[in-house]
Amino acid sequence: MKQIFIIFLIFIVSCEAPRQRRTNYSPTTNSLSGTVYDPNRTNTNNGNTTSTTTVDNTTTSDTSTGQTNTEISHCNFADSASGSFIYNSGQFGPYNICQSSTDPATIYLQFKNQFNARVAFVPLRATSSDSMFLGEPMYVDHVKGAPSINKITIMTSSTRITGRESYSMNGLMMMRDDQQYYYSSPYPNYRYYPVYAYFLCMCWKEGNTQTCPYSDLRYCSSFSQAGTYDYITF
Numbered sequence: 256m257k258q259i260f261i262i263f264l265i266f267i268v269s270c271e272a273p274r275q276r277r278t279n280y281s282p283t284t285n286s287l288s289g290t291v292y293d294p295n296r297t298n299t300n301n302g303n304t305t306s307t308t309t310v311d312n313t314t315t316s317d318t319s320t321g322q323t324n325t326e327i328s329h330c331n332f333a334d335s336a337s338g339s340f341i342y343n344s345g346q347f348g349p350y351n352i353c354q355s356s357t358d359p360a361t362i363y364l365q366f367k368n369q370f371n372a373r374v375a376f377v378p379l380r381a382t383s384s385d386s387m388f389l390g391e392p393m394y395v396d397h398v399k400g401a402p403s404i405n406k407i408t409i410m411t412s413s414t415r416i417t418g419r420e421s422y423s424m425n426g427l428m429m430m431r432d433d434q435q436y437y438y439s440s441p442y443p444n445y446r447y448y449p450v451y452a453y454f455l456c457m458c459w460k461e462g463n464t465q466t467c468p469y470s471d472l473r474y475c476s477s478f479s480q481a482g483t484y485d486y487i488t489f
Contacts, residue, residue: 362406369399375393375448388457392450431449439481
């Protein structure tokens with residue numbers, strides 16, 4: 256197994272504030288409106304929730320149809336919880352993850368152990384030096400453990416950011432959505448859900464917005480040092 260590498264997010268060029276009070280972001284006008292942090296946020300009815308489809312690992316077929324699943328013929332998955340897992344994360348433990356060969360917006364995720372808390376995904380377009388988010392966060396309420404493989408649609412036409420329709424997803428941020436964390440200065444002394452802290456980092460990275468009037472890379476440095484996320488490229 257290899258450990259997930261925590262990268263500094265100061266290279267990511269994006270800006271949006273997510274969550275309970277939906278904000279409006281326009282890459283063309285670079286305008287941001289809304290509330291960046293709501294200390295009264297609850298962990299229910301928040302964001303876009305997607306469902307999972309369980310795929311039978313031993314036959315690489317959809318359990319609902321029994322048909323061969325060519326989308327994951329290039330992927331490596333474990334036959335059981337005692338099998339081999341490529342990634343090992345402090346947030347999620349051992350897991351395997353693979354992008355569909357026919358639909359870039361779909362991933363196949365296999366956790367060693369069932370994860371009963373909510374998981375947040377942010378679709379990215381990544382290069383060797385930076386990345387930008389392509390859509391709003393997508394949430395899954397729980398992820399089945401091995402040998403199950405979970406088919407998850409990360410991005411839809413309704414969750415895409417306007418102006419970025421031509422980009423396909425080749426990476427993602429994956430974060431727990433059941434715990435709040437303190438982040439070091441310059442974050443205010445609140446506990447944040449990681450997705451919220453991530454988009455606040457992005458807002459201050461970009462600057463020139465109503466909420467984040469100038470660029471301050473210290474937010475992304477603080478977020479990166481906390482290590483409350485997994486950054487994955489395909």
